Amino acid sequence: MAEKLALPLLIPSPPPPKPFFQDQPQNHHPTAIPTPPPLTPLLQDLLPQQNPKHSPQTQNHLQSPNPYSPIHRTRRRIGKFRDPNKGKPWSHYRLSPQGQHALQTLIGPGFDFTEIDKTLLELFNSQQQESELYMESLSLDILGIIKGLGFYKKCDLAMAVFDWVRNRNDSELLLTGSVVAVIINILGKDSQVSVASSLLHNLHKDGFVVDVYAYTSLITACSSNGRYREAMMVFKKMEEEGCKPTLITYNVILNVYGKMGMPWNKIMAVFEGMKCSGVAPDSYTYNTLISCCRRGSLYEEANEVFEEMKLAGFMPDKVTYNSLLDVYGKSRRPKEAMEVLREMEVNGFSPSIVTCNSLISAYARDGLLEEAMEFKTQMFEKGIKPDVFTYTTLLSGFEKAGKDESAMRVFEEMRSLGINPNICTFNALIKMHGNRGKFTEMMKVFEEIKKCGCTPDIVSWNTLLAVFGQNGMDSEVSGVFKEMKRAGFVAERDTFNTLISAYSRCRSFDQAMAVYKSMLDAGVTPDLSTYNAVLAALARGGIWEQSEKVLAEMKDGRCKPNELTYSSLLHAYANGKATE
Template sequence: VYAYTAMVSACASNGRYREAVAVFQKMEEVGCKPTLITYNVILSVYGKMSMPWIKVNELMDNMKNAGIAPDLYTYNTLISCCRRGLYEEAAQVFHEMKLAGFMPDKVTYNALLDVYGKSQRPKEAMEVLLDMELHGFAPSDVTYNSLISAYARNGLLEEAMEIKAQMIKKGIKPDVFTYTTLFSGFEKAGKDDCAIKVFEEMRSAGCKPNTCTFNALIKMHGNRRRFSEMMKTFEEMKNCDCCPDIVTWNSLIAVFGQNGMYTEVSGLFHEMKRAGFVPERDTFNTLISAYSRCGSFDHSMTVYKMMLEAKVSPDLSTYNAVLAALARGGLWEQSEKVLAEMKHAHCKPNELSYSCLLHAYANGNEVDRMVSFAQKVYSGEIQLHAVLFKTLVLVSSKTDLLVETERAFSEMKRRCYLLDITTLNAMLSIYGRRQIFDKADEILNFIKERQLTPTLTTYNTLMHMYSLSGLFERAEEFLKEIILKGLKPDIISYRTLINAYCRNGRLKDASRILSGMRDSGIMPDVVTYNTLVASYAANAMFLEAIAMVRCMIHQGCRPNRNTYNSIVDFYCKFNGLDEASMFINRLSKFDPHLTRNEELRLLERVKNECHR
């Protein structure tokens, strides 16, 4: 038993958690009974592997059935196993521990604070601090860092800064974890200037960034699509003797996944494995999400199967990643089945699970189901959470339900929930689409007052709003502002202006924007080219329309049915049936991919126009 326990401990100490579990299982298979120390070590391993709570409970049942009573270390470790949002379970363990006659120590309180911090439960965290002080335990830097985490993760950044000030007053110096937690909180809220100030204060205080700090910087640059700065930070990290960890790789994969960069996601995964990292649950979860964001649902499900084959048990985050993948495709029926499967596996859905279901309803055009589920949230049947109200703002805005969007937004303000830039962008979007300028201005003023950093989505939304109202110059000013702010316009930025100019017959301006788009390194897609081709044809500018088709083919963008339909249809509209036929007969000379069937289809289209 001592040899096996030593092997389990050695594997755990070196981060080889799967091997530690394998040794423990082998120990049981050969009939060697684990001791209290063995169980405590493997329980700690389960916590680090984020094993599902049902597995942790099974281990505890086996321990008790073997006649081994838990000690204080066991209970403290059990609380630590609850770090991933299992705050109710942590409270239950804390209660059982006291019933068993154990008095909480400093480690117990800090572990419980850590759980509440990571579960975004600032109120409960503060109650633990008061109880801790009442029992004569002086808070340490670990205590304050957990408390700051609880407030920062919940978006209560002013309160988090106040706790940091209290920490300093008590003679406890903020460390790298304090600063990194605050930096991440401001970054998540979209307050980049405040985040950078925290980073500068950290360096001024002589506090050296660690791997977690660099990971937060990588995430900030990635979320703002500043990919070159992100990769520079990655290189700087290595130069500062901070070795990239699994979180670093997961963050990079997540960023490229969020931006639909499939090649980069796959490349990073292979590079990560070459660097000696074995994918664990978090990596599999990140990959499932990344591939689904790249539009590759099949790859997401392949990764899920790979995970199961590697005998890595799905946890709440895994199910949520699968639900998010289904939501993007609007597969609401499958989403409902996954939720049922979760409950069967004793994995309790959380606010993110229900958020994904709402997105699945919205993307699947199941508006009635979405509104019905929203009522469950408002009635309290589903546990109230800021994430759910934010989701209701997003999905209601997406489905153009103004009353429902404003109701969810008002509820967020009433409950003093964090109004981040994503939520405000959703409000701006629905007001912009409906041309409600006074309301849109209110949102813009709110963004400025709160010192939030506008994102590319903010600018694209404003461009769309002003282009719809015919204020093209104002819309184009936002394109220039995007570039001045160091953001990179995307295809939507340029397409918004091109569509606006084309709708109003300003084809020279549309062509100028197209040139700027290509000069910036963004290749127009078939939808962008088709907009210009159809606009030229609608204005009887057929030479220009055909020149645009030649241009798109030369740039490697293949025309589709709509490209040629618009030219043929407008030739016919302007009584140019012969010209339409001549155009079709010459098509094969500059479009090598044109099939004979496509030629015949277009000729039939002209023939049908003749008989009208």
């Protein structure tokens, strides 16, 4: 009999929440975990017909003591790339002497926020205002100072400087260049995506026309913080505003599509649209496309991209080969992976730990565990020390083969070499114990995550949901899901799919359908796994009429049914005694 668990679970400190964009963040570092709304108000007010108003949240923290007379503010383009550093690392030597002095004052250990007004006014007053280059010099100093504050990880101070300049009536002459793109980039690196979104939103309301560089910075900020759906919404809004994406924009959004596991036809639609708009792909584009093939094990598509890349005149680099090897590894194609390795070495690229891990993954996923262990031995002989990814891949391989003792020997060898487990290692152990019904051991591993300096990720939670669901423990499923939300995680498609299957196995059909409805309400697009999970739930309950409706929805959504789909439909008819 499976052991029952006491809930709520003892969980580590939650990671930063990932809510949708909020209209009015109260500060730059929220202390409470907000409940994410079903739909983000991202840039919803950026439509031309709306009346722009100043948002109190984007007002300057400190008002200038020298007010200017009001001037009419017209729409102008901001964020256009005019970087004095020419893409090189930031350096204070590119600031004027007065700008350097202002920056040194701002980053000083004893600087008080109340002195920001005085410091910036000294900078403005020190310039010769009759000079023709006065405003241009000031704008470059402002850009350099904000970049410098970002370099020194002083995000709040960078935002305060930006607000101070923006509050001036001559700000339209100062906020030129890439200032907006830079401040959004700084906020993104500080995980303040909602603040960055609100900033762009309010700038537009104030009469600014946000350009491609600012939009791209926000898309990048969303992507780097794992907020992929929001990144897609920014991209869509950008196109609606008539803002033409650049090569960098396309590369970022293609990476987002890959991270989200979007269907290959949608990824290729973006790629073809990119070429049709006159934006030529580069080697990074092709490498990203190959990486997009990993999740679906699309090794044939990856090879086609690889060949097109060479035909386009781009030489594959180490990233290209490692990405292709990773696809073959996840596709259980060790033979093809070895061929890529040979081509890689012929072209002068020595195998790295990443290369070796991809090959071990190919062997392990294909069930060739002895070959995988032998290759690990060869790694030592070649002077390449296996890392946590090597051992986690082997552990997962033995777990899937039902060889728990071998899996634990791999784990102990890893620990004996001083290699600390990562969250993927813990997830593999959680899955192994859970699949064997060893729930006490499973939860001990879950609690050990915090002790090792890790934090449970979405896979950790989904694994717990799946394990409890497979064992018909519906109260534990509900408890884990509540704890997951309390920890700040927003359910994505994989979580919804897991929940539907879990409640289905618990014969809680109403709850399974409620989860499906919540998924649709949240704007998450169902995939084949979703529909099959829903149909399996309806089949267990013999609800054949609803099964037919779901099948129709599936076809309307252009999702092609497979054998499992029709098998579930037949079971629904049989269990509903509607075989006629």
